[in-house]
Amino acid sequence: MVTLGFSFWIMGVKNSGVVMISQSFWLVLGLALLLRAWIQQVTTELAVTSKRVVAKFGLIQRNTIELNHSKVESFNVHQGIAGRIFGFGTIVVHGTGGGKTPIPNIDSPLQFRSEAMQAIDTSQDSAP
Secondary structure: OHHHHHHHHHHHHHOOHHHHHHHHHHHHHHHHHHHHHHHHHHOOEEEEOOOEEEEEEOOOOOEEEEEEHHHEEEEEEEOOHHHHHHOEEEEEEEEHHHOEEEEEEEEOHHHHHHHHHHHHHHHHHHOO
16 A cells, blocks of 8 residues: 555656645555554564463553463464465464454464464373
């Protein structure tokens, strides 16, 4: 979107003011979306400890998810076309009792799911 807005802006430099405002709008919109995605990436924290799966995300409004390993049944990964290309997706943690906890737009969701499941299996195997 930023590239599209910038190219419209460059092409419209010689055009009228109305066209220039429209092209500037697309440039600003693209930059705003890029900034939003960057903030979301920087403020997301994921961890799998020896006892819990922890996810924290948000800058001003902070959401925290903590699930004990014994309460986790499975992880589902949702990736669209853009997610497959750029390596991001949403993980849905299914807990006991039918609870579903989504963790949106994380990097390498398949790797996170694999490592989380491995940590959960290890902790449950070592439990008395």
